[in-house]
Amino acid sequence: MLRGSYARPDRCANPANKLFSNNTYLSGRRNKIHDKNAKLVSDVENLVSVEACLGTEDSCIDFTHGEKPLRFEVLSVLQQLKDAASQHGYDIAVASGYRSFAQQLHIWNAKAKGERPVLDSEEREIARELMSPGDIMFAILRWSALPGASRHHWGTDFDIYDRAAMPPDYSLQLTVAETQAGGVFASMYQWLDTFLQSNSLGFYRPYARDTGGIAPEPWHMSYQPLAVHYQHVLNIDVLARQIQATDIVFKREILQNLDEIYHRFVLPPIS
Numbered sequence: 001m002l003r004g005s006y007a008r009p010d011r012c013a014n015p016a017n018k019l020f021s022n023n024t025y026l027s028g029r030r031n032k033i034h035d036k037n038a039k040l041v042s043d044v045e046n047l048v049s050v051e052a053c054l055g056t057e058d059s060c061i062d063f064t065h066g067e068k069p070l071r072f073e074v075l076s077v078l079q080q081l082k083d084a085a086s087q088h089g090y091d092i093a094v095a096s097g098y099r100s101f102a103q104q105l106h107i108w109n110a111k112a113k114g115e116r117p118v119l120d121s122e123e124r125e126i127a128r129e130l131m132s133p134g135d136i137m138f139a140i141l142r143w144s145a146l147p148g149a150s151r152h153h154w155g156t157d158f159d160i161y162d163r164a165a166m167p168p169d170y171s172l173q174l175t176v177a178e179t180q181a182g183g184v185f186a187s188m189y190q191w192l193d194t195f196l197q198s199n200s201l202g203f204y205r206p207y208a209r210d211t212g213g214i215a216p217e218p219w220h221m222s223y224q225p226l227a228v229h230y231q232h233v234l235n236i237d238v239l240a241r242q243i244q245a246t247d248i249v250f251k252r253e254i255l256q257n258l259d260e261i262y263h264r265f266v267l268p269p270i271s
């Protein structure tokens with residue numbers, strides 16, 4: 001179902017409408033919301049469709065209540081995280097939320113065709129004229145997910161920064177340097193590290209460390225109680241079918257290397 005449609009399938013209509021119809025999301029009764037959320041999460045258990053997992057169906061995504069589109073349930077818990085951070089002077093903002101398969105495909109094809117730069121692990125542009133299509137494909141995967149395999153397709157994952165620490169005219173980069181000692185967002189990340197250890201609200205950072213696949217992304221947050229269900233739906237066969245049916249650059253290289261791609265870049269670490 002496409003964005004903007006008012007008809008929603010039953011699997012997310014009732015919980016979401018309940019959550020927002022009595023305006024509790026905006027009213028500040030957030031402890032209650034968290035309790036409700038546990039119920040909502042159990043309601044959607046085992047109801048994640050293959051299409052929602054691949055980002056080709058977005059009926060459970062809320063495009064109107066948050067800074068960026070996310071699943072209904074995630075928005076309410078995110079507000080609790082924002083409230084906790086604001087007590088320490090941080091203004092957690094979302095740089096990127098839900099992203100559709102079509103959007104990810106556009107990014108992928110632009111990089112694969114050389115219309116957008118492809119960076120190496122040191123964030124330098126690769127010399128693509130010296131590289132094979134397969135090598136370019138793996139270089140793209142270091143920084144960009146294979147369409148269909150992005151956690152941003154799920155509406156459970158999002159990228160954050162501290163809006164309160166942004167100097168005027170600062171252009172957000174989402175680099176590791178911004179998050180580390182001396183970086184513009186270092187203080188918020190220090191607080192976040194401690195917060196996630198003590199009261200995570202269900203959030204965790206799947207790409208906090210370099211595991212040799214996707215480059216570290218400390219800004220990438222995931223709402224695990226929901227994300228885990230998408231994780232169970234996503235497998236190599238689902239991905240292979242979707243790539244087969246898609247007009248994607250490097251299709252042959254992707255399908256030839258799908259096993260390695262899946263195990264290095266898709267299987268998300270669970271912490």
Ligand SMILES: [Zn+2]
Nearest residue numbers: 158159217220
């Ligand atoms: Zn991200």
